Amino acid sequence: MKLFASSNVLWTALLVVIKMRSCQSEVLTSNLQECATQEQATEVEDFFPDKTYPAYSKTWGVSYHNTYKILTNKAVNETYLLYQCGTVPPEEEISSGKHKVVTSVPLPDGVALTSTVQIPMFELLGLRSEIKSYIGDNQYISSPCLVEGIDDGVVEVSEGNMDVEDMFQEGNLGTVKWVLEWESKYPDRIIIDNQFMSVTGQGTDKTMIEYASAEGSSKSIFEWLSFYAIMYNKEREAEELIQETSARYDCTTQNAISKNILTDEVKPVAVWAYFSNYPGWEGWRVGKCDPKFNYYCEYMRDCSIDLLHSNKTMDDGEFEEFAKDADLFFYSYKDFDEMYEKKKDILDNFKSVANKQVYDYLGSGESVWHEQRKAEYDVVLEDICTIANRTTDLAPHTPLYFRNVFTENAGEHTFDGCVDYNSPLVSRATECTILNSDASSSGKDVEDDSSASLKSNYYIVITSLLSTLPLLFI
16 A cells, blocks of 8 residues: 555656646757747757767868757867857857857848859758858859859858959958948858968858868768758758769769679770960879879779879870770769870870760869869769779669760760759759669778768767657657
8 A cells, every 4th residue: 555655646746747847848849040030049958959960071060969060170170169059159169269250040131152163062061042142253153143143142142352453462451441341241151161261361250161172982972061050950851962963873883893894894094184285284184092092083982993193294105005905994083085186196095085985074164073072972983983883783874974075975964954943952963773782892991981880870869869758748
């Protein structure tokens, strides 16, 4: 009887605690896409149930603190304090003066971008309408929707401090003048500049630095998508895109490796090069894989292609001896037709030229290559593996970035016009199915990437589960 009474007392106490907790706090199941209400500001404990952390990237990081998050650019040693709109900003953090930028999220007045490579990242996240300004030369923008937005006056174009006549005077007065004018006009607009600060000079008090170029692998570069997503509480969307793109890349890699193992074929040999006429740098500039393992080295490895590489700039004779027997020639500039006319005598001795296996990156146009390829790194891999006949996938892929210089015109696969300005950018990748899952793994590098991906997935799952635990007690 006493045991029964004690149990009743315990249950009653538990119910009281549960009721008190349910009255005191609201549990969010996803990040807010707008400002918190006054009620939420007092009742919500954790405004960021969707969290993200870099699995591959080394140059940025983030920490979460219930009502605010601190975004860090490790490469330039800067931190950015982002607090949930509608909540009280953390005074202690602000007064410390250690944060380069303090702003509410989602960002109150959008962003000003300074590089075309930033554009598709925002478009993939469905944030095209948040691009309010472009600072720089807009002639290189390939996004049809953003071009339309500029033409319609929706997106403002500014030349930055470069249009100030006295920018080269002592003290760089032009830059100072430009910054003051910008801050007066757009006090809350975040500028995303690169590490060179080439457009905004010293930067405004709302300038955040992107440094994806300091990363190594394509996956680590693409993970900067999360850096931008954090500014808009879109961590969940970013994680989904990162995992989907990574999975397609890994699938293509696995199929390329499987084909090599199962058919016992000799790997094709490729060369990545172009001829430079730049004063002081004349000669054949060949792909380098040492000491830095450049992006094209990564793609060739993952397509099971042997890439000829060298740190030496070569003359015609040296390059002919170096590359004449390669199966594939990836010409890494836009002037192959012109160069072929000048150097036909030596190039006609190349196996790749004789077999019409020469490719450049103009399949979608030059601007698309420079703007989009890092956001579609899985498509670039599919292109190269398809060209080298290293794919065993069920769905055939048409190369979009690379075109055969002998049989295809430049720009055949450029983007269509803007259909819906507010719709997210959709990847042009061909969906992939692993056909030989029992084939050997691709080596330590790929295993490490997979491990990182798994760790990231586990964290997302565990975090999601933990965020729902309080619901069990309501």
